[in-house]
Amino acid sequence: xxxxxxxxxxxxxxxxxxxxxxxxxxxxxxxxxxxxxxxxxxxxxxxxxxxxxxxxxxxxxxxxxxxxxxxxxxxxxxxxxxxxxxxxxxxxxxxxxxxxxxxxxxxxxxxxxxxxxxxxxxxxxxxxxxxxxxxxxxxxxxxxxxxxxxxxxxxxxxxxxxxxxxxxxxxxxxxxxxxxxxxxxxxxxxxxxxxxxxxxxxxxxxxxxxxxxxxxxxxxxxxxxxxxxxxxxxxxxxxxxxxxxxxxxxxxxxxxxxxxxxxxxxxxxxxxxxxxxxxxxxxxxxxxxxxxxxxxxxxxxxxxxxxxxxxxxxxxxxxxxxxxxxxxxxxxxxxxxxxxxxxxxxxxxxxxxxxxxxxxxxxxxxxxxxxxxxxxxxxxxxxxxxxxxxxxxxxxxxxxxxxxxxxxxxxxxxxxxxxxxxxxxxxxxxxxxxxxxxxxxxxxxxxxxxxxxxxxxxxxxxxxxxxxxxxxxxxxxxxxxxxxxxxxxxxxxxxxxxxxxxxxxxxxxxxxxxxxxxxxxxxxxxxxxxxxxxxxxxxxxxxxxxxxxxxxxxxxxxxxxxxxxxxxxxxxxxxxxxxx
Numbered sequence: 370x371x372x373x374x375x376x377x378x379x380x381x382x383x384x385x386x387x388x389x390x391x392x393x394x395x396x397x398x399x400x401x402x403x404x405x406x407x408x409x410x411x412x413x414x415x416x417x418x419x420x421x422x423x424x425x426x427x428x429x430x431x432x433x434x435x436x437x438x439x440x441x442x443x444x445x446x447x448x449x450x451x452x453x454x455x456x457x458x459x460x461x462x463x464x465x466x467x468x469x470x471x472x473x474x475x476x477x478x479x480x481x482x483x484x485x486x487x488x489x490x491x492x493x494x495x496x497x498x499x500x501x502x503x504x505x506x507x508x509x510x511x512x513x514x515x516x517x518x519x520x521x522x523x524x525x526x527x528x529x530x531x532x533x534x535x536x537x538x539x540x541x542x543x544x545x546x547x548x549x550x551x552x553x554x555x556x557x558x559x560x561x562x563x564x565x566x567x568x569x570x571x572x573x574x575x576x577x578x579x580x581x582x583x584x585x586x587x588x589x590x591x592x593x594x595x596x597x598x599x600x601x602x603x604x605x606x607x608x609x610x611x612x613x614x615x616x617x618x619x620x621x622x623x624x625x626x627x628x629x630x631x632x633x634x635x636x637x638x639x640x641x642x643x644x645x646x647x648x649x650x651x652x653x654x655x656x657x658x659x660x661x662x663x664x665x666x667x668x669x670x671x672x673x674x675x676x677x678x679x680x681x682x683x684x685x686x687x688x689x690x691x692x693x694x695x696x697x698x699x700x701x702x703x704x705x706x707x708x709x710x711x712x713x714x715x716x717x718x719x720x721x722x723x724x725x726x727x728x729x730x731x732x733x734x735x736x737x738x739x740x741x742x743x744x745x746x747x748x749x750x751x752x753x754x755x756x757x758x759x760x761x762x763x764x765x766x767x768x769x770x771x772x773x774x775x776x777x778x779x780x781x782x783x784x785x786x787x788x789x790x791x792x793x794x795x796x797x798x799x800x801x802x803x804x805x806x807x808x809x810x811x812x813x814x815x816x817x818x819x820x821x822x823x824x825x826x827x828x829x830x831x832x833x834x835x836x837x838x839x840x841x842x843x844x845x846x847x848x849x850x851x852x853x854x855x856x857x858x859x860x861x862x863x864x865x866x867x868x869x870x871x872x873x874x875x876x877x878x879x880x881x882x883x884x885x886x887x888x889x890x891x892x893x894x895x896x897x898x899x900x901x902x903x904x905x906x907x908x909x910x911x912x913x914x915x916x917x918x919x920x921x922x923x924x925x926x927x928x929x930x931x932x933x934x935x936x937x938x939x940x941x942x943x944x945x946x947x948x949x
Contacts, residue, residue, distance in 0.1 A: 379842070385848070427619070431581040434555055437577075448591070454475060455485070456483065459496065459677075462680075464517035465680040467571040471485075474599060485681065487676070490768070499527075514537045516540075519551065520543075527550055541573070568616040571613065572606050573606060607660070617870040617873040629657075650663055656865070656867060656869070668684075673706055713741050731759070731828055733760040733762075736763045739766060741765035743765040763777055772816060774816070778806070786808060787804070787811045793827065802815060864930065876928070882921070882922050882949075890914075894909060916946070
């Protein structure tokens with residue numbers, strides 16, 4: 370099919386079996402391993418059972434992380450000499466999880482004097498800023514540890530150092546040309562770093578620092594007795610890793626799988642159990658999707674609209690009643706966030722050019738509204754990117770300074786969004802005040818009077834980097850299910866066989882079905898009764914009630930247990946549909 374970069378062309382449905390050679394060595398798979406799962410894993414490039422189900426014993430050791438020796442020396446000295454540690458988190462789910470892992474883990478390893486703090490988005494801006502350092506000065510820590518940020522916080526680290534504090538940066542974001550003046554930096558994405566996985570999240574980096582610190586303390590016989598089991602922190606590691614949408618390479622999959630096992634067994638911390646309850650999640654059937662779309666947004670909502678200190682307190686609480694109280698507060702904040710997000714997305718969609726079947730959109734879009742909330746612009750950018758399949762930046766007033774804008778960018782596969790911003794910063798020095806991020810997501814700040822110029826430069830930069838083929842959305846299917854695979858057994862196999870996520874996608878199937886009946890549910894969702902061959906099956910298309918329904922459909926779908934009906938019930942969750 371020719372690439373069509375038109376707005377309403379819709380996604381092109383492709384099959385993974387057409388993408389590469391998926392031959393496998395039968396001897397690498399046990400005979401008892403389900404054929405459907407073997408097929409799914411093989412089509413993700415997995416060649417053996419050890420890759421399909423990575424275990425903690427297969428984790429890369431921390432030795433090759435640049436700065437890990439200095440970092441653990443600083444932390445061991447602080448623990449041995451009872452120095453005051455200050456953990457500074459970030460205001461997203463990864464940052465909150467990393468803060469909780471740092472506080473819990475360091476306490477387990479013998480630290481007695483630990484404080485923690487999180488910047489307020491409206492009061493301090495991103496990360497360790499001079500304003501936050503000034504506010505924290507009365508605490509007078511000996512060692513400040515950043516988690517999930519710090520690599521771009523030059524001014525804040527300089528301010529902390531001027532007060533005589535030592536600073537350890539633990540981060541995973543891409544560094545700039547000049548590193549901040551910290552005493553130690555642990556970041557797998559530092560130039561020349563030899564750690565095999567560059568996909569660790571912020572909480573993953575902090576967990577690795579704790580692993581290395583435990584080994585150092587063990588070597589000098591300074592571990593508490595009995596020796597702490599850091600595995601109890603993996604529930605938090607799993608949540609932060611899934612929430613931050615880092616690629617689930619084999620190393621991350623081992624971490625997340627172990628964390629999910631703890632959560633499903635009811636061994637997660639009180640805060641996560643409470644958040645699962647208020648989110649309507651069954652712990653026994655908890656998967657990556659429930660964490661990404663139910664639990665993580667409730668933690669993130671605090672950092673977007675209120676104060677992430679609430680989220681961190683929930684994750685640190687060991688009192689089930691207090692954890693439930695905090696989870697209820699976070700749930701309420703998330704309800705407010707959802708309403709605000711709907712309004713802002715509607716505003717952004719109204720700014721789009723008049724669209725019809727022949728409409729052409731620019732290669733990149735930039736949105737701004739003076740009434741938008743800066744904590745929601747990332748969600749607006751994400752929603753619009755999904756709709757138009759183009760790189761999108763959404764801006765709102767900074768909040769602290771009306772003359773400054775805060776922006777959040779989301780990209781499409783193939784265009785590295787942080788590299789695009791770095792190129793703009795190089796060609797137009799001073800146009801962007803601050804920026805940072807990853808390949809698919811980034812944040813930046815901008816003078817309000819520079820917005821028009823930035824729009825033009827942004828579009829030109831994206832056009833110079835973008836292959837037009839990238840503007841065509843694609844859905845990759847794992848092919849058709851066999852008739853005998855439309856059952857609860859296979860639905861539960863797929864649910865539990867993950868973890869699925871970024872870079873290791875949840876199984877998606879396609880096929881042609883006859884439509885036996887349909888009805889609208891909840892005002893916007895479409896419930897369908899479908900038939901393929903001798904199989905009748907229920908399906909739901911969330912948000913799909915407005916589109917016409919022909920008598921025969923080709924759909925891309927996920928096979929899931931229907932827990933609402935229970936028993937042996939299954940349903941197809943439709944991701945895309947088109948006339949057959």
